[in-house]
Amino acid sequence: MDAARGDTTSPHPLADDLPPWPQDPPAAAATAERAALEDEAAALEEQLATLAADASPALRAAVDALLDLQERRERAADRQVRDRLETLARVNAELATLRRLPSAEAMIAAAPRTACAACGFDRAVLYRVRGQELYAEAFHVEGDPEAAARLLRYSREHPAVLATQALETEMVRRRRPMAVEQAVGNPRVFADLAAAYDTHSYVAAPIMPEGRVIGFLHADHRLKPRKVDEFDRDALWAFAEGFGYAVERARLADRLRDQGRELRHLLRRTEAVVAEYLDAEVELGSEDAAGTGATRVTAALLPAADESGLPESLSKREREVLALLGGGASNAQIAARLFISEETAKSHVKRILRKLGAANRVEAATIWLKAQPGR
Numbered sequence: 001m002d003a004a005r006g007d008t009t010s011p012h013p014l015a016d017d018l019p020p021w022p023q024d025p026p027a028a029a030a031t032a033e034r035a036a037l038e039d040e041a042a043a044l045e046e047q048l049a050t051l052a053a054d055a056s057p058a059l060r061a062a063v064d065a066l067l068d069l070q071e072r073r074e075r076a077a078d079r080q081v082r083d084r085l086e087t088l089a090r091v092n093a094e095l096a097t098l099r100r101l102p103s104a105e106a107m108i109a110a111a112p113r114t115a116c117a118a119c120g121f122d123r124a125v126l127y128r129v130r131g132q133e134l135y136a137e138a139f140h141v142e143g144d145p146e147a148a149a150r151l152l153r154y155s156r157e158h159p160a161v162l163a164t165q166a167l168e169t170e171m172v173r174r175r176r177p178m179a180v181e182q183a184v185g186n187p188r189v190f191a192d193l194a195a196a197y198d199t200h201s202y203v204a205a206p207i208m209p210e211g212r213v214i215g216f217l218h219a220d221h222r223l224k225p226r227k228v229d230e231f232d233r234d235a236l237w238a239f240a241e242g243f244g245y246a247v248e249r250a251r252l253a254d255r256l257r258d259q260g261r262e263l264r265h266l267l268r269r270t271e272a273v274v275a276e277y278l279d280a281e282v283e284l285g286s287e288d289a290a291g292t293g294a295t296r297v298t299a300a301l302l303p304a305a306d307e308s309g310l311p312e313s314l315s316k317r318e319r320e321v322l323a324l325l326g327g328g329a330s331n332a333q334i335a336a337r338l339f340i341s342e343e344t345a346k347s348h349v350k351r352i353l354r355k356l357g358a359a360n361r362v363e364a365a366t367i368w369l370k371a372q373p374g375r
Helices: 029-053 057-099 104-119 145-157 167-174 191-197 230-279 316-326 331-338 342-356 361-370
Strands: 123-130 133-141 178-180 202-207 215-220 281-286 295-300
Touching: 029 057, 057 104, 057 230, 104 123, 104 133, 104 215, 104 230, 123 145, 133 145, 145 191, 167 178, 167 202, 178 230, 202 230, 215 230, 316 331, 316 342, 316 361, 331 342, 342 361
Parallel strands: none
Antiparallel strands: 123 133, 123 215, 178 202, 202 215, 281 295
16 A cells, blocks of 8 residues: 555455545535636636737727626625625624523523624614514614614504514514515505614514524614615524524523522422421320220420410310410421411411411410410
């Protein structure tokens, strides 16, 4: 094998299933096509130059102008490609900034501003689909936060309805963005909002992280001013798609954090109840004479309560609750001690206060303490 030339006489066993590498491997189809076109153009230019040598000066000038025009068209196409790539890079950077925000709500509030920064728009608004309405969540006007606040208030006071003929309804159905070059007088545009915004040309893109449209981004170049084009549509579409996935992820993270807090709270309460029962005295006693003589374990969880001095209307359970209340127990502690819900404990306390004629828990506890022997 000649390592310098890359010739292979004994391929590695792992490469047995691969096709052989040719001596002159072809280029990519697009690269080959471009090279062929360039060769063809060069040959044609040479032919034109030869033919124009004996032609009139006017014809030679026209040929030179044509060649110059072609070069300028190629440069313009290259600039357009670069602009698109730069815009997509900004979209990616702004979405990364959004993903670093602490919550989905913060991302929603910042979305119109970052859409303008990424795609070069002057204004942008984020709508949430609420039933058959578009509810404005956030608005951005470049360099004019007061105007953004006014337009946001107006949008919320006059939500757009997703009627059958509306362009946004079609976008919901087709799951595609749109560029509206002429908004004024367009029967499929939300005329009230277009008049309030003084919108003449805009792009709109649906937000649909799970295939279901949950909102829209609208944007325009009103302050420049200029019409929108297909490139604006595609740029906003790329931003809206990335934003939808970012919000979906943030919502999931928010739910996980909320569930984590609830779980930690539940664990703390469980630990407190377990510790309370572990500290309680345990009494070992035998069955009564009529029983089987089996041993039982009774947790002495309730303080001893004297029956004298308390209203006869108090039930046995209410007396147990009052005894715990007199010991300073909270509703949660009473519920844990008696194996009842906290709402049931609250109900018992209310009835006890009414029967005792006590104004509050402290007064009820005082009545219980005074009823104890030696008081």
